[in-house]
Amino acid sequence: MEVAEVQKQYIRELLIKGRKIEAIKYLRTNFDLTLRDAKRLAELIDEDIADDEYIKRPGPFSGGxxxxxxxxxxxxxxxxxxxxxxxxxxxxxxxxxxxxxxxxxxxxxxxxxxxxxxxxxxxxxxxxxxxxxxxxxxxxxxxxxxxxxxxxxxxxxxxxxxxxxxxxxxxxxxxxxxxxxxxxxxxxxx
Structure with a gap:
C-alpha cells in the first residue's frame, strides 16, 4: 500500500490539529483498511511529528x-x-x-x-x-x-x-x- 505525499500531509495536518479519529476514518475509507491497520498507520505518521508542531487547542479550562x-x-x-x-x-x-x-x-x-x-x-x-x-x-x-x-x-x-x-x-x-x-x-x- 502506497500513501501519496498529499494524502500523508493531509493525515499529518489532522494529527497536528489533534483530530486523530478523523485521520483514522480517512485512512479506513480511502485505503480500505481495517480499524486496527488504520490506527497503526496513523500512529506511525504521528511518531514523525515533533512535539512543537502540534497545535494546542485551548482546553475548557484554558480560556478561564x-x-x-x-x-x-x-x-x-x-x-x-x-x-x-x-x-x-x-x-x-x-x-x-x-x-x-x-x-x-x-x-x-x-x-x-x-x-x-x-x-x-x-x-x-x-x-x-x-x-x-x-x-x-x-x-x-x-x-x-x-x-x-x-x-x-x-x-x-x-x-x-x-x-x-x-x-x-x-x-x-x-x-x-x-x-x-x-x-x-x-x-x-x-
Whole structure:
C-alpha cells in the first residue's frame, strides 16, 4: 500500500490539529483498511511529528470562563453547605440546652406574636417570619424552645422555623457543588 505525499500531509495536518479519529476514518475509507491497520498507520505518521508542531487547542479550562464558573459554583456550594451545617449544629445545641414549652398566638397571625410562660413569668416573642396566608390562627398553641438563661431567646418548633433554611441551604449547596464537580470532570474528560 502506497500513501501519496498529499494524502500523508493531509493525515499529518489532522494529527497536528489533534483530530486523530478523523485521520483514522480517512485512512479506513480511502485505503480500505481495517480499524486496527488504520490506527497503526496513523500512529506511525504521528511518531514523525515533533512535539512543537502540534497545535494546542485551548482546553475548557484554558480560556478561564468555565474554570472560573466551576470554581465559583464550587465555592458557593461549599459556603452554602458550611452555613447549613453551622445552622444545624447551633440549632441542635440550642435545643439540647433549652426548655420546651408551649406558646400561644396572641396577635397578627400572619406575623405572629407569641406569649409563653417560664418560671411563672410571662414573656412575649415577636416572630420575624411573615406569611400570607397566615401560618397560625389566634389562640393556637405552638411548641417552642426557650433558652433558660435568656427567656427572650426562643426557637419555634416548626419545620419552617427550625429546618426550612437548613434544608434550603443544604440542598442548594449540594446542587451547586454537584454542578461544579460535573462540569470539572466533564471538562477533564475531553
Amino acid at each position: 470562563g468555565v474554570a472560573i464558573l466551576t470554581i465559583v459554583f464550587g465555592l458557593v456550594g461549599v459556603i452554602m453547605l458550611g452555613v447549613a451545617i453551622h445552622l444545624y449544629t447551633s440549632n441542635r445545641s440550642f435545643v439540647r440546652e433549652a426548655e420546651q414549652t408551649v406558646a400561644i398566638v396572641v396577635s397578627n397571625p400572619s406575623q405572629p406574636v407569641f406569649e409563653y410562660e417560664i418560671n411563672g413569668q410571662t414573656y412575649t416573642y415577636y416572630s420575624n417570619v411573615e406569611s400570607d396566608p397566615p401560618s397560625y390562627s389566634m389562640g393556637e398553641e405552638v411548641p417552642i424552645y426557650v433558652n433558660p438563661s435568656n427567656p427572650n431567646d426562643v426557637l419555634i418548633n416548626t419545620f419552617m422555623d427550625r429546618w426550612f433554611l437548613i434544608s434550603l441551604l443544604g440542598g442548594m449547596g449540594v446542587i451547586f457543588l454537584g454542578v461544579s464537580m460535573l462540569v470539572f470532570f466533564a471538562a477533564r474528560a475531553r
